[in-house]
Amino acid sequence: MSTMTASPAAAPSPSQPPRENYLNASYGIRSWLFTTDHKRIALLYLISITSFFALGGVFALLIRLQLLTPEGWLVGPDTYNRLFTMHGIVMIFFFLIPAIPGVLGNFLIPLMIGAKDLAFPRLNLLSWYVFNIGALFTFYAILTGGIDTGWTFYTPYSSIYSNSQVAAAVIGIFITGFTSILTGLNFIVTIHTMRAPGMTWWRLPIFVWAHYATSIIMVLGTPVLAITLVLVAGERLLHLGFFDPRLGGDPLLFQHLFWFYSHPAVYIMILPAMGVTTEIVATFARKNLFGYKFVAAASLAIAVIGFLVWAHHMFVAGLSIYAAMAFSMLSYLVAIPSAVKVFNWTATLYRGSVSWQTPMLYALGFIGLFVMGGMTGLFLASLGADVHVHDTYFVVAHFHYIMVGGAVMGYLGGLHFWWPKISGRMYPEGLSRAAAIILFVGFNLTFFPQFVLGYLGMPRRYASYPPEFQVLNVLSTAGASILGLGYILPIIYFVWSMRYGKVAGSNPWPATGLEWQTSSPPPTENFETTPVVTWEAYDFEHRPDLVLPKPERAQPEKLEAPGLDGRD
């Protein structure tokens, strides 16, 4: 059995990955489709997530192509409505919400807390199946005509008047919602009850805190979306009356119910990325995280305050002005814990020993772009300004800065940071840095013009626009093509690295954190012996040689020498 003695001073890289690990512990498709190993399930999620991202990206491409000319040359308005609806649905429900928790959270949380697996491994597998079953319903909806209501499904259009596949789509999203609920439940319970001895709450990596906060949102918010979709489906299929104005129903009630979930949902999308960024910043500044407890508390604060602001999506919808004022003030409040995190990352970088590997490029990109997206959110929180920019490209740019510039960069940064742990291999650094820079450039070229467009008055969800907006739209589409290239590169070199990448060793960066104390890739049971934690998180200064207590053995451990029959 291979060993995992690690030290932050670069450990010599073995020439082969350890012989028996979770990837080769068993073979055949059934060992993957019926696995309960959280690491394998994470890879199953990776495959689904990547596919759905590609699909959402195709819709994005079509949207940007359409908007190359003012009169809209590619598709008619009805089809365009379907394109942006499906882009939103696929990207939000089938990519952004499940991505980091499903792939990185699943893989890392048991490792980071020193457990053998999540609390409910079979429930974890069920979550993945539910995810894909929900996707099937939604794809059925897409393939049989699509949906044209916008991803927000506003009533009574969605529940009564739309002639599109609303019912199938809401049923699909309803089913997929259970992925969130069950994953969140699994994470909360795991973090409470499965921590290794010595792993106290205040020693947990911020990645774990971030996922705990995310799971709270998942568990409390998603059920409200679920029941809302049930009511819409009921109105559509069974002629029940909930939002029908002809009966006295209030369409705004739907919006309250919908946004009660969908606003906290955006924090589901961003909190895990913040957790990733924290891990990367501490590692590549080689410094203890500044203000650990504040960062942990800020994660929880974002989760809680995030539930108090939803009606800022409804300022021009007919909300009472007094309620609007209250929600506006609360929306300013929610920016504070996010700012706390940004300050703490900055303070961590200050006087750190900063290196510029690919994960750090993504983390720095995250911080900059998230700040821009977040600050433009404050414009939207202001009642007066929101009246001007609501339903314009300003909003579109705002949330893409956070979702793409923030969440997607966080996801990619995390994939790069933990790729050695997941696969046992390194990706090619030169190419990965180039991809990161291409993404950053492409992203800004795509979305910065949209701030200007929105401010100048170009409405969102329109298939055509006044000719004076064309230059900015063309810039945006050009940026989108660069962005697309940036996304394709990692797929190529990650797959390449699984066979040809340099063997990584257990702690290539090196980083603190329990996951780096076991081999890359880890064995199925994660650790040879249950770790006993006696050090604080990110303790670069005081523990230069982070060593796990060695298991009782007759012989000293040795790394596998080259020359033995190489098994990947």
Place this chain on the structure above:
Amino acid sequence: MERTGALLGQFRDLDQQRETVALGMWVFLLTEIMFFGGMFLTYTIYRMKFPHAFAEGSRELDVVKGGWNTAVLIASSFTMALAVRAAQMRKRKLLCILLASTMILGGVFLGVKYFEYAQKFEHHLVPGPNFHLNVPDAAQVQIFFSLYFAMTGMHALHMIIGEGMLLALLIYSWKGKYTGGYFAPIENGGLYWHFVDIVWIFLFPLLYLVDLHR
């Protein structure tokens, strides 16, 4: 991950397993509170808007059946709580009798519900094109009945799932699985059943007792 007896492979010992599984069920019930909560919000808003229509709709419901069902469901919670106690005291036959009683009482509830629904169909009180009621605000009464069917229907669905769960517990209990010292599934099944009871405890006054005095 292998299991040894009742102990699943990811856990250190039965204590951790029991603690974990119980927390899991409580967190699940938390999600259920929010799920039903959305419908309670809808009910609150529309009752505030249309108090008269809600009173009229409520008048069409059979209070006797509703009250009887409430008592039946409370009794089933009683037998379920006793079942947990029986498992704790390692009394296999008593456990099985109590689980079966819970199932039967739940079945009675569902049976009465079926008759109530059938009555609604006959009296044209199902929302949709066949809805008909001779009152000026019939349209809003439709909203009441939409909520009635959505809330009691969702509740009934949860009860049916609960019956399935009870059946599984009954079968395993008969085989002696839960009278050997580890009975967490009975406890957690009980938690689910009591929650379903609590939802009905709120549904009964909100749906059946609106302006009953008129």
Place this chain on the structure above:
Amino acid sequence: MSESKEQHVIPFRTYALIFAALLALTFVTYHVALVDLGPWNIVVAIVIACTKAVLVVLFFMHAAYAPRRTRLVILAGIFWMLLLLGLTLTDYLTRPPATDSISFNNAPVAAYVR
């Protein structure tokens, strides 16, 4: 934190008393509903329902004997549902009276009957 109730067997009498109390409260809630208390009818009904729920949670669901963490979960659930209700009501309760029929304070509902 291990389960304290493994050692603690709740006596049959306790369960029976709670059961009797629940039935009694059901009886009460029905009869109070027959009396016209104006706006207090709904208040009394909710208070009685909450009391019944508390009894079920504390004794049938053993929350009284459960670790602190369980009670945190229960309180979080109640709090969050109240948040959903309360914050939404800040909109509905502060809408101005209007001439269209959507708002509460006036307008004949008959305008919306088909």
